[in-house]
Structures are given as structure tokens and as C-alpha cells.
Amino acid sequence: xxxxxxxxxxxxxxxxxxxxxxxxxxxxxxxxxxxxxxxxxxxxxxxxxxxxxxxxxxxxxxxxxxxxxxxxxxxxxxxxxxxxxxxxxxxxxxxxxxxxxxxxxxxxxxxxxxxxxxxxxxxxxxxxxxxxxxxxxxxxxxxxxxxxxxxxxx
Amino acid sequence: xxxxxxxxxxxxxxxxxxxxxxxxxxxxxxxxxxxxxxxxxxxxxxxxxxxxxxxxxxxxxxxxxxxxxxxxxxxxxxxxxxxxxxxxxxxxxxxxxxxxxxxxxxxxxxxxxxxxxxxxxxxxxxxxxxxxxxxxxxxxxxxxxxxxxxxxxx
DNA sequence: GGCGTTAAGTTACAATATAACATTGAGGAT
DNA sequence: ATCCTCAATGTTATATTGTAACTTAACGCC
Numbered sequence: 153x154x155x156x157x158x159x160x161x162x163x164x165x166x167x168x169x170x171x172x173x174x175x176x177x178x179x180x181x182x183x184x185x186x187x188x189x190x191x192x193x194x195x196x197x198x199x200x201x202x203x204x205x206x207x208x209x210x211x212x213x214x215x216x217x218x219x220x221x222x223x224x225x226x227x228x229x230x231x232x233x234x235x236x237x238x239x240x241x242x243x244x245x246x247x248x249x250x251x252x253x254x255x256x257x258x259x260x261x262x263x264x265x266x267x268x269x270x271x272x273x274x275x276x277x278x279x280x281x282x283x284x285x286x287x288x289x290x291x292x293x294x295x296x297x298x299x300x301x302x303x304x305x306x
Numbered sequence: 307x308x309x310x311x312x313x314x315x316x317x318x319x320x321x322x323x324x325x326x327x328x329x330x331x332x333x334x335x336x337x338x339x340x341x342x343x344x345x346x347x348x349x350x351x352x353x354x355x356x357x358x359x360x361x362x363x364x365x366x367x368x369x370x371x372x373x374x375x376x377x378x379x380x381x382x383x384x385x386x387x388x389x390x391x392x393x394x395x396x397x398x399x400x401x402x403x404x405x406x407x408x409x410x411x412x413x414x415x416x417x418x419x420x421x422x423x424x425x426x427x428x429x430x431x432x433x434x435x436x437x438x439x440x441x442x443x444x445x446x447x448x449x450x451x452x453x454x455x456x457x458x459x460x
Numbered sequence: 461g462g463c464g465t466t467a468a469g470t471t472a473c474a475a476t477a478t479a480a481c482a483t484t485g486a487g488g489a490t
Numbered sequence: 491a492t493c494c495t496c497a498a499t500g501t502t503a504t505a506t507t508g509t510a511a512c513t514t515a516a517c518g519c520c
Contacts, residue, residue: 180466184467185467200506201508202507217471219468219470219471219508219509220467220469220470222507222508223468224468238392238447238449239392239447241476256436258436258439267439267441269435271435277431278428281410281428282423282450282452285421285423286454287412287450287452287455288453289412290450290451290452290453291451291452292450293393293447293450293451294446294447294448294449295392295446296436296441296444296445297444297445298436298442298444299444300442301440301441304441338499339498354475369500371500371501371502372477373477373500374498376477376478378499395507
């Protein structure tokens, strides 16, 4: 288990935490950003930029271009409000935007559900292995493809 | 250092090792597959399917569609002749197709060069962390984005 | 009011990936 | 030899993901 105590936010609590984090970073919490964050947080599995564009478009009754969604997702990722799941070309909301982790995603190949681990001992080991090879690590990408408990029963 | 002794193949040696591995898996070593493997191995950094299609097209003086390249790359990845670098949407030849590893890629954000580590202790730890979370790991994706030694000097 | 700055809209396009179907060629069965 | 079959590749079309360039809108400031 990781040592420090962090809180997993949900629902409005999560939205407020996201807003607070973004504003603390000197960025604005606009209605568009709020919509996109809501949409992202509303998915129960990683969502592509296009999934989000579609969800927001539907909810708002107007066309929102993928383009705009990408811009905002990039901002979210840079501000720790969201993460990109590289092996799925998709994004997930970060349940604790107020604390910084290299995180580990477990992606189910069969249902697409994704859970995440925050095991700092692993990520530190990976970072230091990279350093040992003369590399300056910036962002570890640690994902495990496989089967989640539910799908594995079958 | 990882414990077992494995040989890094190069040039013709690598091609022969790849051929042997593919044939041992019950697949044919066709001229098309050989061409694509050569092209892939000829890149000094991860190459996209389209990069490879272009290289093979040029070398053979005829159009080779990305499509065919994808099919063969998929086969290569399944047979351990090549790896996909998820965070780069690109592929690299595996320098030792005759032995099986979860491997770790260090991808330079500035020059694109990619080196790989085979540190089984790390990958085992990642796999077992996944298992500990009720997940059945199949394929760990461990990549580190950052700066290589050369680019880091600047 | 005019101006600068940031966010978002719009359009176009590039890059990556897959699907569906046609063709080819090698090997075996008759 | 002819036909049959099957795997591999070719061909065409299209889906999905990601960027670029430029325009418009909103707001604070002078």
C-alpha cells in the first residue's frame, strides 16, 4: 500500500477538487472545461476525445468539435485532472487531482474497464532503472493489459 | 542485471534468428515478411507502420499498402519478432526474438530514440501487483518518456 | 471606445488503424 | 494435368485518432 493518505473524490466532491486544482495552477474553470470534466468523469471506462465530444454535444444540444476537447484534455493532463491511457488512446478523470503520482493502469482487454494502482515503490523503481541507463525520466507509462476479475471468471 | 544469458542479434544474424523463430512458430518466412523485417530492423528508432510501408515501397519500387504492413507487424508482435511502443504508435525489431521478456522502453521525447531494458525483476513486480489487484496480466506496457543522455546534455 | 489576452469555434487536414473483398500462388488430392 | 483449397498478399474504402491555422467571442484594462 502506498504510505500517504489520499482521498478519492467522487461526484460533486471530485468536480470541486478538480476545479480547485485547476485554479490553483492559475487556469480558469470555464463552463466548457466543467462540461468536459463532467463528461469525462461520467464514463466508467477510459473515453476517447471523440467519445467525450459526442457526450458533450449531446448533452448541450450543439456541436462540440473534437479539437476543442483535445485542447482541454491536454490541459487536464498537464494539470493532473486527467490521465491518458496510452495503450487505449483514451482518457480517464483522476480521482485525486490534488496529489501527484505516476500511476499504473490495469486495462481489461475484454470489457475495457480500467482500474488504477498508485504504487510508488514500483514507479520509483522504474524511474531509477531509467536513470541507471543514463535516461532522464519525465513520465513513466505503466499499464497492464489483461483480464479484470469479472471477465476472468468466464 | 537480468540473470539469464541472451544474445543480442544484429544484421544477418538477427534476420536469421527472426526467421528461425517465426518458422518455429509454424509460420512462413515469406519474401514480403523478410522485406518488412529488414525495413523495420533498418530503422534506428521506432517506426510507424506507414514509415515501414514507405521504406519497403521505395526499396521495391512498387506500392506496398499500410494494410499489409499492419498484418505482418501484428504477426511479428505475436511471434516476438517485434514490439509495439504504445506511447509512440510505433514498432521496433526485437533484438533477441528467441527469448521472451516483458520489456521496458525508454523513449526520448526530443529525438525519438528508444532503448530498451530487460529487467525482469521490475516486470515481475508489476505483474504481481496487477495480480494482487485481482487482475490477470497478459501484457505489461512499461515505457518511460523523458530525455536520452545525448539530448539531456543540451 | 480601442486593445490585449485567453478561451473556444471552425475548417481543413494529417496520421494511425481496420474492414471487406479480390487475387495470387503453392501444395495436395483425384 | 486439373482442380481444389488455403494462406498470403493486394486493393479499395473507410473509421478513428490527432493537429494546424485561422476566426470569433468574452473580458479586463487603459
